[in-house]
Amino acid sequence: xxxxxxxxxxxxxxxxxxxxxxxxxxxxxxxxxxxxxxxxxxxxxxxxxxxxxxxxxxxxxxxxxxxxxxxxxxxxxxxxxxxxxxxxxxxxxxxxxxxxxxxxxxxxxxxxxxxxxxxxxxxxxxxxxxxxxx
Numbered sequence: 001x002x003x004x005x006x007x008x009x010x011x012x013x014x015x016x017x018x019x020x021x022x023x024x025x026x027x028x029x030x031x032x033x034x035x036x037x038x039x040x041x042x043x044x045x046x047x048x049x050x051x052x053x054x055x056x057x058x059x060x061x062x063x064x065x066x067x068x069x070x071x072x073x074x075x076x077x078x079x080x081x082x083x084x085x086x087x088x089x090x091x092x093x094x095x096x097x098x099x100x101x102x103x104x105x106x107x108x109x110x111x112x113x114x115x116x117x118x119x120x121x122x123x124x125x126x127x128x129x130x131x132x133x134x
Contacts, residue, residue, distance in 0.1 A: 003022070003026045004022055005021060005059055006020055006062045007019055007057055009036065009045065018062060019045055024072055028059070028083055029058065029083050029086030029087030030056050030057070030065070030079040030087075032068075032072065032075045033047070033055055034047040034048055034050075034053070034055070035050065035067075054068040056075065056079055058086055061091050068110040068111070069110065069113055074114055078106060078109075085099070
């Protein structure tokens, strides 16, 4: 059974509203989902279909705590490492300053494009490579 979480959306024009979503992954303190997009005309909220872009939300408050570029597995790796710490935080509490600094560095790392393995060269059919001596 998939867990549903509440997310708080804030917009200058419409103010604050809370919506229910089913995240792609959910721990005790952090949930991972696709970015949300609110249509300015009718207020309809939908998931952004962009590949390789994930949002991390603090479950107790429903607030965004970071974004991750790359695969869902990469986002899960970051979320699992910090899930217990964010689960212990309740609304109105803050992290210790050294932990906030550590989280800031994690967010910076999450937003970098993950390294990609180099592709092996492919031989094209119909093209011969001729080496000549100069």
